[in-house]
Amino acid sequence: MPSSEPRPTIHIPGTTSHTLAPRAGHRNEGTLRYLKAGTGAPLVLLHTVRTQAEHFRALIPLIADQYTVYALDLPGMGYSEIVPGASYDEPAMREGVKRLLTELDLHDVTLVGESMGAVLALTAAADLPERVRRVVAVNLYDFPGGIARSSLLARVVVGGVLTPGVGPVVAGVEPKPVVRRILQGGLVDKTALREDYLDELLQVGGRPGYPSVARAVYQSMPSLIAARSRYPEVKAPVHLVYGEKDWSRPSDRRADKELLPAADFTQVSGAGHFIALERPDLLADLLNAGE
Numbered sequence: 399m400p401s402s403e404p405r406p407t408i409h410i411p412g413t414t415s416h417t418l419a420p421r422a423g424h425r426n427e428g429t430l431r432y433l434k435a436g437t438g439a440p441l442v443l444l445h446t447v448r449t450q451a452e453h454f455r456a457l458i459p460l461i462a463d464q465y466t467v468y469a470l471d472l473p474g475m476g477y478s479e480i481v482p483g484a485s486y487d488e489p490a491m492r493e494g495v496k497r498l499l500t501e502l503d504l505h506d507v508t509l510v511g512e513s514m515g516a517v518l519a520l521t522a523a524a525d526l527p528e529r530v531r532r533v534v535a536v537n538l539y540d541f542p543g544g545i546a547r548s549s550l551l552a553r554v555v556v557g558g559v560l561t562p563g564v565g566p567v568v569a570g571v572e573p574k575p576v577v578r579r580i581l582q583g584g585l586v587d588k589t590a591l592r593e594d595y596l597d598e599l600l601q602v603g604g605r606p607g608y609p610s611v612a613r614a615v616y617q618s619m620p621s622l623i624a625a626r627s628r629y630p631e632v633k634a635p636v637h638l639v640y641g642e643k644d645w646s647r648p649s650d651r652r653a654d655k656e657l658l659p660a661a662d663f664t665q666v667s668g669a670g671h672f673i674a675l676e677r678p679d680l681l682a683d684l685l686n687a688g689e
Contacts, residue, residue: 404605406477407598410455412436412462413469418501420479428479430494433469436462439531441508441685443469444495444515446672447545447615448581450476452598453512457674460682465508470498472515475615480607486614488517488621495522499529508532509634510685512674513539514615517622524631533632534685536639537646537671538654540626544619547645548583548671555580556616572603584671586643591675629657636661637684641669641676 406415413435420427433451435458445453451469458467471478473494474486484490495518499507507530511519516535523530541547546556555576578596582588602608638661640651655663664684669676 403477404601406452407601408452408455408594410435410452410458412459413467418497421497421501426481426484426490427493427497428473428481428484430473430479430497431471431477432498433458433467435459435467435469436465438463438465439506439508440504441465441467441510442495442498442504442519443467444509444511444518445469445472445475446513446515446674447539448475448612449599450602452476452595453672454674454678455595456678457681460678461685464686468498468502468504470495472518474608474611476602480605480611482607482610486611487618488521488625491618492518492521492525492625495519496525499526505529506531508534508685510534510536510681512536513671514622517625520632520636521625521628523634524628527633530634533634533636534639534681535636536673536681537641537644538638538650540622540654541646541650542619542623543645544616544622545580545584545645548580551576552580552583572600574600577603581672584645585676586641586668586670587676590672626654626657629654632658637664638662639664639666639673639681639684641666641671641673643668643670645671 413433416432416434418430443454451471454469472491474480509519509523509530516538517540519533519535523533546552581591636658642665666673666677
């Protein structure tokens with residue numbers, strides 16, 4: 399990260415921060431930042447919309463004894479480089495995930511994604527079957543509306559961000575109480591959104607160019623929905639995990655299960671969209687048990 403860039407305010411014990419440089423000839427690629435911890439077979443964590451690698455701060459220490467954990471900041475998000483004019487649709491974000499696996503030459507990988515990250519885990523597994531051993535997809539973000547389903551406030555804000563003309567201005571205004579309320583809309587236990595993490599997200603949101611990234615990610619919803627067509631191509635075993643109070647509807651979950659008929663399925667009682675924040679213990683038990 400250039401010295402003028404803000405630095406992470408949260409350190410996860412046992413982790414180190416690393417970067418992947420853009421590949422030669424790929425002018426729309428930026429430097430990717432990721433966290434690494436632990437020992438054992440590789441496990442890659444892919445975060446949700448509007449978050450970053452620190453989203454998994456409570457999960458990483460619970461699985462680092464069994465896995466070498468890589469938590470990626472998706473392209474343009476967290477502290478990965480913001481490249482003007484870059485795409486943030488599903489194929490472009492998936493390319494960032496594939497870069498991590500191929501540049502680090504990872505094999506026998508467990509891919510774990512939450513929300514948008516869950517979609518990317520499945521599509522990256524479809525593209526790299528020789529590298530991926532297992533996929534755990536938590537609260538797939540592949541349905542119309544996305545985060546706008548969480549509350550009236552979220553619908554108003556996301557609608558404003560997507561409005562032509564004023565959208566870029568709205569995307570650049572993130573009052574802390576508003577961001578808190580929107581993110582808490584993905585939680586049953588509102589206290590799971592810790593104040594220091596909210597401050598970290600707001601700091602990242604202040605990076606030059608970040609409002610354009612945020613707007614582009616919200617605009618990418620159709621590509622995330624379209625990515626469902628790739629699910630049947632996944633050869634690795636899949637475990638679908640949903641919070642009981644996730645934004646997806648029962649019909650959305652059934653539709654994904656039909657696309658992945660061999661997948662294991664777990665519904666987490668009393669949890670919402672951000673299970674990595676609310677129930678990291680449950681995810682750790684699932685991952686550490688293996689399959």
